[in-house]
Amino acid sequence: MRVDGKGRIDRAKPLEFTWGKERFTGFEGDTLASALLANGVRLMGRSFKYHRPRGPLTAGSEEPNALVTVGEGAAQEPNIRATMQELYAGLTAQPQNAWPSLERDVLGLNDYLAPFLGAGFYYKTFMWPKSFWEKVYEPFIRRAAGLGALSGAHNPSRYAKAFAHCEVLVIGAGPAGLSAARVAAEAGLDVILADESWEMGGRLLSETEEIDGQPGAAWAAAEVAALAAMGVRLMTRTTVTGAYDGGVFGALERRGHHAPHDPERPHECFWRIYTSRAILCAGALERPIAFPNNDRPGVMTAGAVRSYLNRFGVSPGTRVAVFGNNDSAHHTARDLLEAGVKVTAVIDSRPEVEIDVEAPVITGARVVGTKGRLGLEQITIEEKGAQRPLLADCLAVSGGWNPTVHLTCHMNGRPVWEPSIASFVPADSAVPGLSVAGSAAGVMDTFGCLKSGASVAADVARELGKAPPEPKAPRAGSAVYRIEPLWHVPGKGRAWLDFQNDVTVKDIKQAAQENYASVEHMKRYTTQGMATDQGKNSNVAALAILADATGRGIPETGTTTFRPPYSPVALAAIGAGAQGSGFAPQRFTTSHKASTTRGAPMVEAGLWYRPSYFPQTGETHWRESCDREVKLVRQTVGICDVSTLGKIDIQGPDAAAFLDFVYSNLFSTLKVGKVRYGLMLREDGHVMDDGTTARIGENHYVMTTTTAAAGQVMNHLEFVHQCLRPKLNVSFISVTEQWAQFAVAGPRSRELLNAILDTEIDDESWPYMSCGELGVAGVPGRLFRISFSGEHAYEVSVPARFGDSLFRLLVAQAEAMGGGAYGMEALNVMRIEKGFVTHAEIHGRTTAFDIGLGRMVSAKKDCVGKTMSQRPGLLDPDREQLVGFRPVDPEATLLAGAHLYADGAAPVAANDQGYCTSVAYSPSIGHHIALGFVKGGRERLGEVMRFWDGLREVDTSVEIVSPVFLDPEGERLRG
């Protein structure tokens, strides 16, 4: 219910929203949780395992219970904490993990089975029979388990990611954070202040405490304004989620959660913040106490009750009882009374404590039970051995406060037990460059937090070489925080520790009993500390109970490892910009537009897009286009963009010596104006890449690589130069992007070129494997007489700015001659007809010997990989060697990936003789042809083998033939 005169909500701005099937009204400044509580709704979720009815336990990001699904349709987002969801007009939220409704949830049955479903139940039960796991158990458990669900549709939300740089990152804008940021900014440092809420101030927004005579929230607002004026970068709605090496912090900014879904604006932004120093002022999280049936809606932390009352103007109940083991709980009673809410009792577990409140006080007592099926109605108090009931629809519980140490543990730092506050505090220097101030460091009073923030920031400023300002001491409360540990109240019924994973005190004890006594084992056995809240509410209490059960102290028991992220981060935010085609940059050739205009479907080659084929009117199947394109190259002339092949410009007096070392064959003997095919080995002696290299000057070569391996080859050259041959004076640079290069292939290629070259060429001036510079339609270009098709062919290149124009010109010329453009399919068919290898054959496990190019490893010199290529195992005549396959039945279809067996042999692994790497239908020959590897294949020409692909049901016979199907003498090349 709303409480008049309380809260930071704007009552002039009512907001309508939908919860489940009902419509409600809240106010600007509400969270979904506070607005629901104001409307008398306490039941907001069902627990993970037993489907117990649950309401909000907290008012912050640590919320384990009130998880809801926000939004509708494809953009619906599950597992949103209602305590973090800002209210906006038209907000739609649905309960999750309940069917048919939150009030009547069928799987609530699980709760009756609880005696059988304790810790380790799955591990013990679903072991047998083994075959049941995949077919029966797992599908069943998957259906039953889980929290909310995604829509199953493509996520239409936009996400962003960004980088920020600063000198001091202050994490958390409570009293400590605000005063730290102020000191750092006044010292002249570049400061970022990040806070997970939409309003800065931290606990000051939730408490009635005063600073310098004004309400804490007003003081915070003034400080924030001052920081903004000083140029501090204020990042609200931003949770720092991880601490990483080198002063890098990850942070999630919620950009669109507080407004209707807008696909045009980022929903979230994931930041990487690079900082010289960081100050963690993340405060502390209040922990509940484990007593029987402590999980009913209406039971919440005492601090959360104050948040709802003081920040949101809501009392979570009309008759509130307070139960605690420390003085901070008493504030809740005082604030409620002051607001006119009935407080039925203040129960303190400590026998000797003076409590100054105008309500019934019961000391040395405990809450041992609760009643109320869908919400708290009554509690049971035990005092001096006697139990009595008490009516209460809200119970504010405080078991003490745990410093928020999480970020300090992200680099394997372990927090240190601090008995005075019965909790863990961060270890010194757990994360390099990260200091801790305020409650996160165990300081539990406001004055202390202000002082701690200022003094830590002053130290940081001095370490960064700046003079901090004179220390100021605002007046604020400095009450001593007194606590006596109380982890568990025994009694009849389950005492819940981890609300999110339904882990009880009994589960922890059972884990200890079954020798899962290490804290990490206990966590995995019971699932305590997992899921969205990562044990923020339960960790310390669970450790204390485990310590007790194993007869060790809490410090000896230790903590589990806190890892990033501190609170959940959507993968969509981390991967912002990488959805769909954003996954990788797209590289387009200069002929891209001309090709797509011609309707060419594109295939990806690395990051490049290349035309698959160029369909013509009437062609209904790619094979028709491909066959036509092969024929036009073989009969007239074809044009193909080959710019994507890597081109590396190599210069220097030692260029020749360098190439002799990286290539298996000789390049120092190549004459200027000539091109040679080269083979490059990896250090382990296998083939890395192949390509042609042209010598265009005495000390100037241009190397080509395959499209896919261009980057790898460049890296390799750098490695060889820097590490293996550092004294060679040579330099290289990629010129792949500088030149647009086109293959002009076919018996009439020279005729076509002579129409556009500035100087006519003939066989004498440009014999096979020659190269040089010459004018191309008035532009300085380069011409290489090389061929990947087996035809009389050239590659002509011009600066990329002319690429589009030259491609259009070449294709127009070719078409006028009866030729045309050809794509990757035709290119592949022609190279298979000629037996040229690609990375389908030089796939990383083959040697020069295997592909029949053993003689290319020159005996006259050393090269990278030579020695290793001579290992006996790599020269074994029984190794799988490159061969061609011809189908015995000319109508048969061959498929790459098929395996080969002796004729009539069973297709089992033991009989495997080799495999097929490339296939094509050869229009020149009139049937399928294929390349592949067969054991000792070069000696087996003529042998008929079984060609079998069990996946795609191909079982046929092939004859082993030479891999060169067409023009083995190379007469057409020289034509």
Added chain:
Amino acid sequence: MVKLIANSAAEGLLPLEGPGVTVAEPPMERLTSLAPLHGGLEAALEAAHGLALPKPNRTTGKAGVRCVWFSATHYMLIGPEPDASLSAHAAVTDQSDAWCRVALSGPRVAEMLSYLAPVDLREESFKRGHTARTLVGHMSASIIRTGAESYELFVFRSMATTLVHELEEALIALP
């Protein structure tokens, strides 16, 4: 005689306008990579073009000619045809067509680039005349600060479409 038409790398893709940011493609200029080979490049560059070789992450320049540090082993001479004397001291390679260059100007350029590039572009860290080889989105890039509110960006020519797309996305991300 046929004549080939020259297209710039981002032909038809720019300009682009956003809140506090203008993206345009500057006129094509001669780009020449210089990789020292024999020593003496510093003096040769000074003599031929009146420029010092820039230190790492810096540029040098005067009217009509600039030299940009481009990697541990390469410099980029922007503007003039390289003087023939440079070839005696360096591997000289034409790169005029290898890069897509865009000029960014406006008060929010650095902020927009923070959505794309991991480098520190704050006023005091990245001053006029500074340069960095870094990433822009997933692309390898070079960023130069050319003025108080102006920057120049280089990515591979083939990635022009992706660059413009990334810039559009970054403009949308600006709050």
